[in-house]
Amino acid sequence: MTVQPIRLFGDPVLRTPAEPVVDFDAELRRLVADLTETMREASGVGLAAPQLGVGLRVFTFDVDDVVGHLVNPELSFPDEEEQEGQEGCLSIPGLYFDTKRRLNVVAKGFDMYGDPVRIVGTELMARCAQHETDHLDGVLFVDRLDPEARKEAMKAIRAAEWYDAGAPPAVKLSPHASTSPFGLGR
């Protein structure tokens, strides 16, 4: 098991939808071990594979002293209840924003051996399952904020000392860019 560097906001891998796991092999077990170790080292509640630069649908969690993982998660919501509360992300370190989530979730998936798993979660576990499954779809929790709050969050991110303003922006290039005399260079 190895603690791996956590990718930060601005890294395109965090915006790339992850692929379903097909092979439940030793490599997958190593990934789960690395995710678990890195999450615990960072005192995180959850960590998704893209945060370590791996584009597979896997996340780990550490909620109320229960440590676990889920492969190829599928979420469903048994009711319409919502919860308010602060949320953060190891890829957006030090910043927390009130984020509305569903209160109850049923997360179905597999463990690293390919055996089916079903997690019935409420409150923090439900929040964690939604946050981490979002990561697998290239979605970050700041995307869940209302437009005004998201604007404030983006301002705080750009002002954060860890934010690398020199990183390539995660925007689609206009097709006209190829006709520019400057090509695609920055």
Ligand code: NI
């Ligand atoms: Ni996160």
